[in-house]
Amino acid sequence: MSVNLAAGPPAEPWHAALAQERYGLLAGELDRVRAAATAWRTGMAGLLAALVGFGLVKGRTDIGQLAPPWPVVTGVLLLAAAVAGGAGALWLLRAAHGRPAVSPLAPSLPGVLADHLAAGTALRDLRRGVAATLACAALLVAAVATTWYGPGKDGPRLRVQQPGSVLCGSVVGVDRGRLTLRTEAGQVTVELGQALTVQPVERCP
């Protein structure tokens, strides 16, 4: 890359005002970016705090009550939310306060230009931080929604052993000593008086 410089046309007084304004904007740029990042950091923290408050309106709270594979889905969503939230917080803090590291000296670079480059880095961190924090909020909402509205586990089954056969299924009802089960083969009625054993089981074989 080469840069060629040539004299321009005669300058007008407004050119001086424009150049002074630009130089002033450049000199104060890093402070404005840091202030914006601090405001965004506070706003995003408020959003996440509001989400925690939203979680106080209780639905189902135990993912162990969900039917497979929804507990795993909820766990993955929560993990992704934690990763996005952690990364977002780090990016927002770095945008607001800078990297906690020693920067190499660049003696040929004036302070105003070094600040401009730092402002560019801070702005990139700010955009990433805002996006990651919003993603964290969305993932949290999805995890809560999955926990509340996901399909629940089926109820316990009964395994009934009677002379010559074993039946297993969910209970439909009991009426005058007769137990009706919903089995894979359809509804079956069992005389409880003839049952050898009745065992509750998680699932039928």
Added chain:
Amino acid sequence: MDRLPYAEVTEPGYAERAAATFQAARPAPGTLLLTGPCPRCGTVIQVPVVDGVYKTTGRFRVGGRREPAPSERLEPLICTCEEEHPGRPAGRAGCGAYWLLRITVDAP
């Protein structure tokens, strides 16, 4: 030694002297650094020329989607020296000299 008073002035010779004596460097994409003696006060100055600047809390300019800077641009420049020049208003920089420079950037 008497200091040159601050005065917002320009002369055709300012741009010609700056074009002849200033060195240009590109420390980062979208950023030029012009270095040379101010055509009025003679102080060696460094003048940054950038494609965009973050102005308000509502706009993300640097690094965002924007039009590429033209390869040739007419840039209003001022003296940015930090020497003391009597009569310099608050918030102003340099000795007051200003001029227009035509900057052409050739891609490699």
